[in-house]
Amino acid sequence: MTNKQHIIDRFISYVKIDTQSDPNSNSTPSTKKQWDLANKLVDELKAIGMQEVTIDEHAYVMATLPANVPHTVPVIGFVSHFDTTPDFSGTNVNPQIIEDYDGKDIVLNEEKDIVLSSEYFEDLQQYKGQTIITTDGTTLLGADDKAGITEIMTAMEYLIDNPEIPHGKIRVCFTPDEEIGRGAHKFDVEKFGAEWAYTMDGSQIGELEYENFNAAQAVVRIEGKSVHPGYAKDRMINSMYIAQDFINSLPRLETPEHTEDRQGFFHLSSIKGDVEETVLEYIIRDHDRTHFEARKKMMKDLGNDICAQYERDCVQIEIKDQYFNMREKVEPVMYIVDLAQEAMEAVDVKPIIKPIRGGTDGAQLSFMGLPCPNIFAGGHNFHGKYEYVPVESMQKAAEVIMKLAELTAKKYE
Numbered sequence: 107m108t109n110k111q112h113i114i115d116r117f118i119s120y121v122k123i124d125t126q127s128d129p130n131s132n133s134t135p136s137t138k139k140q141w142d143l144a145n146k147l148v149d150e151l152k153a154i155g156m157q158e159v160t161i162d163e164h165a166y167v168m169a170t171l172p173a174n175v176p177h178t179v180p181v182i183g184f185v186s187h188f189d190t191t192p193d194f195s196g197t198n199v200n201p202q203i204i205e206d207y208d209g210k211d212i213v214l215n216e217e218k219d220i221v222l223s224s225e226y227f228e229d230l231q232q233y234k235g236q237t238i239i240t241t242d243g244t245t246l247l248g249a250d251d252k253a254g255i256t257e258i259m260t261a262m263e264y265l266i267d268n269p270e271i272p273h274g275k276i277r278v279c280f281t282p283d284e285e286i287g288r289g290a291h292k293f294d295v296e297k298f299g300a301e302w303a304y305t306m307d308g309s310q311i312g313e314l315e316y317e318n319f320n321a322a323q324a325v326v327r328i329e330g331k332s333v334h335p336g337y338a339k340d341r342m343i344n345s346m347y348i349a350q351d352f353i354n355s356l357p358r359l360e361t362p363e364h365t366e367d368r369q370g371f372f373h374l375s376s377i378k379g380d381v382e383e384t385v386l387e388y389i390i391r392d393h394d395r396t397h398f399e400a401r402k403k404m405m406k407d408l409g410n411d412i413c414a415q416y417e418r419d420c421v422q423i424e425i426k427d428q429y430f431n432m433r434e435k436v437e438p439v440m441y442i443v444d445l446a447q448e449a450m451e452a453v454d455v456k457p458i459i460k461p462i463r464g465g466t467d468g469a470q471l472s473f474m475g476l477p478c479p480n481i482f483a484g485g486h487n488f489h490g491k492y493e494y495v496p497v498e499s500m501q502k503a504a505e506v507i508m509k510l511a512e513l514t515a516k517k518y519e
């Protein structure tokens with residue numbers, strides 16, 4: 107059994123280091139401060155006895171736990187990210203530890219009257235009696251994804267200290283910039299050398315995910331014609347009215363606020379306009395690749411229709427694919443999901459398998475040749491001041507990692 111206090115200390119030592127990433131920077135890592143934690147992780151990997159510990163010029167940290175069985179076992183990997191979201195402050199994180207949680211509201215900050223309500227955040231109820239780590243109400247916590255790093259590090263240390271547990275070669279990688287969608291961009295899949303891997307980056311205990319959205323963004327540029335309003339009859343073309351037609355012609359109920367599970371959507375995220383020009387920004391999401399392509403086509407057709415109606419080339423649409431559903435890459439090797447499920451059940455964690463309504467680094471990695479489902483890291487309410495993580499969930503995640511290593515070794519005996 108992993109030591110609880112050891113996990114708490116380790117986790118806190120990570121979240122106290124500010125590692126916020128920045129979408130406006132073009133370098134990797136996007137912020138210099140991410141090196142602070144990356145370098146610390148290198149030292150720690152070496153200290154616990156990991157082999158082949160490396161850090162490259164983009165701060166990707168990799169390490170190896172050598173096999174301790176004589177037979178051939180596929181190399182498996184575990185991945186998590188050390189940056190935190192640019193959406194909320196990660197400076198001076200001051201974690202609060204609530205032992206033997208009583209199921210009631212948790213006051214995060216008395217002075218500012220910030221309360222983690224157990225009624226509003228009803229997931230809290232399932233952690234009665236456990237040890238919960240929260241923020242002090244002024245920052246995020248960073249359990250996303252420093253819980254994942256804690257779990258991988260703890261599992262590796264435990265496997266090194268308990269060599270009677272059989273396992274093949276294990277590779278681990280800690281990446282920068284996941285929160286700005288670039289965690290996989292500079293990931294050297296060949297150097298990593300694993301046959302498949304798992305990101306430890308899901309939310310509540312039990313989560314196991316191998317399906318995510320297909321994603322694209324669209325910029326719709328609508329051109330009008332500005333003329334003095336007093337003398338505009340039959341001459342002015344107001345781009346904002348054309349934009350209105352465009353918006354209203356897309357299915358109004360296929361939007362984020364009206365969809366769930368496997369339903370896709372068009373999301374209008376920004377409008378900027380005047381008479382002369384209006385720019386609409388959309389994101390398009392769908393789990394089903396055929397529906398996804400149909401959505402993109404629907405948007406383009408609509409643009410063409412409006413151009414035809416106004417008899418001028420007034421709608422310009424630029425659509426860029428962002429990422430694809432990893433399901434098509436994972437399904438041919440479905441045993442890697444089955445193994446994760448089996449590992450969870452073996453340590454009394456009930457698997458919760460559901461499609462992600464977003465993306466993961468694992469999706470990008472899967473398309474780069476490293477099939478990579480996502481496993482829970484244990485935290486809740488990511489990207490804000492209400493973020494929290496039960497220590498027991500981190501312990502279970504570490505156990506799942508160890509069990510996966512063991513089951514893989516046994517499968518190939």
Ligand SMILES: [Zn+2]
Nearest residue numbers: 250251284307
């Ligand atoms: Zn994350």
